[in-house]
Amino acid sequence: MTMTETDLILFKKVLEKDPLALKEMFLRFQPRMFSFAFRFGQDETAAKDIVQDTFLSFWEHCDGISAPMAVPSYLFKTLKSYCLKHVRLNALRTRFENLDLLMLKEMELAHFNDARNILNDLYFEELNGSFSEAVSKLPPRSREIFTMSRNEGLSHKDIAQKLNISVRTVENEIYRSLKSLKLALRDYAVLLVVFFLSQS
């Protein structure tokens, strides 16, 4: 994990129990931690609580961390364990009616290992960068569709209506242009695009 000098100073201060440093770290990490928890459990209120609990637990137990550079890793692990607790409790409440979904969720958490730590800025920016890159390389019309969807949250149906074309046309066009980009992109960016294409 690579991080800048200022990051290390910040994490060191957090470990020294400096509330201002904690605030800075919170404001920086909270949005993506919320997004992670929300996309994981699909529950907005629960996601907010999970992030609160994560920070609270971190603050109470961070005395045990000696290396400042381990802070994002520790924080992400704590976040994942609270996510896990949340889905397991949910499964328990429904008397394990959907054990298969719980299995999938647990596998998903395992997928986000140290190399995929969303609190690691390098990884996070790469993920976002690949996405932007993939979009920028799209033909203008397809890019328009992506931008509309991302910034305005429109569905394929809405986009098709807005551009006065059929949904099928939207999908076909994007799909064709993406085929040529496929090799240049990282796996998940390709998949993201495929995901996008198929969503309607």
Next chain:
Amino acid sequence: MEEIRELIFKYLDGELEGTQAKELLDWVRASPGNKETLFSLKEACFALNCQQDRKRTDSSKEWRKLRAKIDVPGEPVRRSRWLTLSGIAAALLIGLLGGWAAFRLSDRVPSEVVAVTTGIGQHAEATFPDGSKITLDPCSRLTYSLKDWKNERNVALTGEGVFEVVTNPDKPFTVRTAGFGVQALGTVFKVSAYGDEQESNVILKSGRVRMLLPDADVKLAPGECCIFNNKTRAYRLGKASEIDLYDWKSDELRFEGQEFQEMTGSLYRHFGYTFVLTDEVKRMVYKATIRDESLQEFLEILEAVTPQLVTRTDKESRTVFLSLRK
């Protein structure tokens, strides 16, 4: 593939249902590539929505929420005036509730000892916290402490009763009487321990009991009985009669060939009258069963089968005098 794709999107949107989850899980398990695909998509989904999700949460507000919960070393704990007031209110409320609870508790202290008592001619049934049961015969008293029940199953008995004990190897069920104890592990047995009788006895119907006698521990087998002399504290084992074994829970009073004098205790407990007998009557032997008959009816029957018997009832002192006509 088309179908799986649909499942994947449902998964990412959190709309996957039970059977679909199984289908998707099977697909994921089918190959490492599939697994990678699904969760890479999840990564992408996260990256895609991260910006948008910012609108759903207010970081500054969330920070203030967290700040109120954490303790910072060396910093005095800040609390708003409202919190202080509510603190006082809470303290008052706790005080009031505490007082009320203490009042209620003081009210309750004696009832921690549970007692079941029967009078003359009365029977009672009681169930213990563990589900064990007792049928109490007349003029008996059974007590136990509810507080100690969690740790040990101890009951005290004067009088007579049939116990049906629920098995619990960790917690033996012990019946204590004035002269001896009976320890059971899950059985049906009858204890008769009236202090005013010459003898007490324990009859075992099924299971196993251990007699805790003053100077010995004796195990009883089903069908056996242990007879304890309340004066000499000696005991002897014997076979219980069949009627004792199979018909001991009824409200009947049975004469089974004992001398009349042995029955006076039972008669007193059944009718509430003291029987005073002349020496000849004491040694008389009857076989009889009393069910719902009143004292009057019982005496009439006695006179009918024993023409020379003279009965006199004194209702004031509640005494029945029996003698033989010379």
